[in-house]
Amino acid sequence: MDKQMTLDQFENALEDIGYITERDDRIALTAFLATELGKPLLVSGPAGVGKTEIAKVLSQVFGAPLIRLQCYEGLDETKALYEWNYQRQLLKIQMGREHLEEADLFSTEYLLPRPLLQALLSQERTVLLIDEIDKTDSEFEAFLFELLGEFQVTIPEMGTIKAKERPIVVLTSNGERELSDGLKRRCIFLHVEPPSVNKEVRILRAKIPDLPDRLALEVARAVNILRERLALNKIPSVSETMDWAKALLVMGKTTLDPAWVDATLTLLLKSQDDVELFYREMGAERLLFESCKLAQGERHSHGQNRQ
Amino acid sequence: MDKTDNDRVSELDRHLVEFAQLLRTVGLKISPSEIVDATEGITLIGLADRKRVEAVLQATLVKDVRNILAFKEAFRAYFASVEQKDAWQKAVEQKETQWNAQMESTRQDLCFQGNELDITEEQRAVYASLPEKDKKRILDFLEKSSNGMKSGVPVDQTYQPTVERVIRGSLEYWRKKLDEDEQISTPGTTDGILSEVERSLRDREVEVLSQDLKKISAEEWPEVIRLIRRLSQRLASQVTRRYRAARRRGGLDMRTTLRKNLRYGGVLVERSYRSRRKERPRIVLLCDISGSMLKYTEFILQFIYGLSSVVRGIKTFAFGQALMPLTGKLRKEQTLEGLVKEALSATGKEWGGGTNLANALETMKTQFPDVLTKQTLLLIVSDAQTLEGEKAAALLKGISHQVRQVLWLNTLPERRWAETPYVKLFIPSCLMYECYTLAHLTRILSKQF
Numbered sequence: 001m002d003k004q005m006t007l008d009q010f011e012n013a014l015e016d017i018g019y020i021t022e023r024d025d026r027i028a029l030t031a032f033l034a035t036e037l038g039k040p041l042l043v044s045g046p047a048g049v050g051k052t053e054i055a056k057v058l059s060q061v062f063g064a065p066l067i068r069l070q071c072y073e074g075l076d077e078t079k080a081l082y083e084w085n086y087q088r089q090l091l092k093i094q095m096g097r098e099h100l101e102e103a104d105l106f107s108t109e110y111l112l113p114r115p116l117l118q119a120l121l122s123q124e125r126t127v128l129l130i131d132e133i134d135k136t137d138s139e140f141e142a143f144l145f146e147l148l149g150e151f152q153v154t155i156p157e158m159g160t161i162k163a164k165e166r167p168i169v170v171l172t173s174n175g176e177r178e179l180s181d182g183l184k185r186r187c188i189f190l191h192v193e194p195p196s197v198n199k200e201v202r203i204l205r206a207k208i209p210d211l212p213d214r215l216a217l218e219v220a221r222a223v224n225i226l227r228e229r230l231a232l233n234k235i236p237s238v239s240e241t242m243d244w245a246k247a248l249l250v251m252g253k254t255t256l257d258p259a260w261v262d263a264t265l266t267l268l269l270k271s272q273d274d275v276e277l278f279y280r281e282m283g284a285e286r287l288l289f290e291s292c293k294l295a296q297g298e299r300h301s302h303g304q305n306r307q
Numbered sequence: 308m309d310k311t312d313n314d315r316v317s318e319l320d321r322h323l324v325e326f327a328q329l330l331r332t333v334g335l336k337i338s339p340s341e342i343v344d345a346t347e348g349i350t351l352i353g354l355a356d357r358k359r360v361e362a363v364l365q366a367t368l369v370k371d372v373r374n375i376l377a378f379k380e381a382f383r384a385y386f387a388s389v390e391q392k393d394a395w396q397k398a399v400e401q402k403e404t405q406w407n408a409q410m411e412s413t414r415q416d417l418c419f420q421g422n423e424l425d426i427t428e429e430q431r432a433v434y435a436s437l438p439e440k441d442k443k444r445i446l447d448f449l450e451k452s453s454n455g456m457k458s459g460v461p462v463d464q465t466y467q468p469t470v471e472r473v474i475r476g477s478l479e480y481w482r483k484k485l486d487e488d489e490q491i492s493t494p495g496t497t498d499g500i501l502s503e504v505e506r507s508l509r510d511r512e513v514e515v516l517s518q519d520l521k522k523i524s525a526e527e528w529p530e531v532i533r534l535i536r537r538l539s540q541r542l543a544s545q546v547t548r549r550y551r552a553a554r555r556r557g558g559l560d561m562r563t564t565l566r567k568n569l570r571y572g573g574v575l576v577e578r579s580y581r582s583r584r585k586e587r588p589r590i591v592l593l594c595d596i597s598g599s600m601l602k603y604t605e606f607i608l609q610f611i612y613g614l615s616s617v618v619r620g621i622k623t624f625a626f627g628q629a630l631m632p633l634t635g636k637l638r639k640e641q642t643l644e645g646l647v648k649e650a651l652s653a654t655g656k657e658w659g660g661g662t663n664l665a666n667a668l669e670t671m672k673t674q675f676p677d678v679l680t681k682q683t684l685l686l687i688v689s690d691a692q693t694l695e696g697e698k699a700a701a702l703l704k705g706i707s708h709q710v711r712q713v714l715w716l717n718t719l720p721e722r723r724w725a726e727t728p729y730v731k732l733f734i735p736s737c738l739m740y741e742c743y744t745l746a747h748l749t750r751i752l753s754k755q756f
Contacts, residue, residue: 007352007359029363029366033351076558175372189369
């Protein structure tokens with residue numbers, strides 16, 4: 001794809017591959033900015049709002065392969081960047097004891113590139129997704145500085161390796177730990193909120209074409225109420241909303257009713273605490289009632305806009 | 308690029324730098340490189356669409372969710388219409404004139420036999436924000452003492468220091484009282500835009516996070532408890548920085564590997580690896596329950612619950628005059644008061660009274676020596692207002708060498724530390740943080756762990 005894309009073209013490209021954005025969520029603009037300025041994109045927000053999806057979509061739009069590094073506590077450079085192939089090195093030592101030089105053993109042949117190095121060594125442009133960066137410890141974060149700032153890494157035995165083609169870097173964070181200022185300074189920042197009712201309806205319609213409009217709207221409203229009114233431990237994610245809608249569709253429902261909300265609630269709320277909270281503070285009847293009120297509110301504000 | 312174009316760009320730069328300054332004033336950290344990013348972003352996207360400009364600036368300058376609100380307000384105020392800005396500026400100037408007039412009148416009010424009293428600006432400000440009735444009492448006192456007699460002789464100027472001392476003491480009392488309700492009306496900034504941003508942020512500051520813990524209402528507690536639980540979890544799963552030999556993956560452990568393979572003549576047949584050792588710190592909680600800390604008991608209790616629900620074997624002590632171990636199982640419906648009373652009846656001591664940290668630390672050292680180990684994280688929750696401060700500081704110093712770390716969560720705002728006599732004695736032997744809102748607690752825990 002042409003590198004010099006305008007923002008409008010970029011937005012259209014997103015729409016073409018079925019990624020729904022709204023102007024207010026600023027996802028398109030911020031992602032465009034990061035790719036154009038050649039800066040890493042740091043995406044934060046609650047779990048399940050589509051942070052990882054952004055990297056996948058960028059990979060599709062730019063036709064660049066996606067390289068993913070899943071972070072976890074205790075992740076270090078031998079798993080993220082490179083490791084020497086010790087077995088092979090040992091074999092080599094055994095095979096040619098006399099004529100061996102040190103440089104023979106520390107060449108790219110004996111290097112096992114891990115995701116970060118893969119992204120730098122790749123001949124074509126890649127999308128590098130560093131998922132859940134907040135799960136790692138601060139040493140690893142500091143170690144990333146060189147990569148994120150200069151798109152190069154230094155391997156002591158070999159020297160500095162510079163990216164052949166700058167990768168598009170996307171970092172995601174659930175906000176479990178405060179990230180260091182150094183990391184944040186090097187990135188363009190995007191905070192993703194759960195989608196609005198409108199946006200979620202559009203997502204549902206795009207992903208489940210058979211879903212009746214009315215059901216899509218009711219599902220989106222109900223989930224919106226759950227997310228906003230209850231202090232849940234884990235709010236329902238977009239994919240869970242989709243699962244719920246699909247389940248209702250399979251059951252042949254065209255509209256929500258309390259009995260079916262009760263029966264399928266576990267598709268949305270996946271911990272006992274949250275289920276208990278739901279029945280204590282709301283319940284299915286009330287949920288549908290609140291959804292209706294939300295719908296009335298929407299109509300009312302539309303009416304006002306028209307006037 | 309011709310000259311006019313150059314000028315236009317520099318005008319944009321000037322505005323961006325000025326805007327960044329404003330953001331810094333309201334608490335954002337912005338580096339020059341981020342301003343460069345913002346400039347490049349604006350050049351790329353263009354200035355035609357206000358919403359897009361806002362989005363570009365937010366993406367490049369704001370790197371923390373908690374700062375988004377401040378940014379929005381700052382953007383609204385900085386890029387407001389000229390008339391609006393003028394109006395804000397006028398309001399600020401008017402406020403300042405009013406303030407100056409008020410200060411001038413306090414200067415005239417607070418006199419002893421026609422001489423101005425030697426008190427600080429802050430104390431004058433306290434006087435200015437007092438209700439009329441209390442002002443009158445101070446004035447009456449001044450008037451009476453000005454015309455007073457001592458042993459039949461009218462008092463003269465030599466008595467002024469004595470009077471000043473009394474007035475200062477009284478104003479200090481009022482300052483503490485007013486400060487808690489945040490009623491002292493200082494003039495604040497002279498910049499119209501900044502004052503507008505500050506005002507709107509104050510209006511919106513209903514967030515639980517930034518509220519003083521003693522003011523959090525009952526409805527907000529569930530939210531607070533959840534947050535404390537989450538924070539405690541992080542505290543509990545702290546990873547040590549040390550490595551230890553392990554079977555699987557985490558970098559080659561050269562030393563052990565060489566040692567193991569000596570028998571093969573130095574050929575590295577068996578390799579051993581290092582991995583992070585997960586070690587939970589042993590937390591010892593020492594809570595101040597004296598009179599001055601009463602307002603924070605709910606917070607302390609929730610903190611204990613939160614911690615004890617995720618960390619096993621946490622030792623909790625309360626102290627006032629003496630040390631009380633709060634052992635036994637914590638029950639959800641229990642209040643801290645009940646808990647303490649139970650402990651009191653067991654030890655036969657009394658509730659209330661002053662604070663004596665020295666006494667508490669000494670008891671801990673002598674009667675519970677096994678709680679202070681190299682794995683111990685000693686968490687002190689206290690406002691550092693104690694008797695025998697020097698002795699307590701010396702004891703704390705000794706303890707700080709025995710344990711892994713001493714963390715002190717001080718419920719007193721940092722700006723008041725200088726006035727509390729012993730704070731500076733404690734600081735060398737512990738890490739002290741101000742902690743009277745949940746935002747503080749969050750920040751401390753994310754900085755520490």
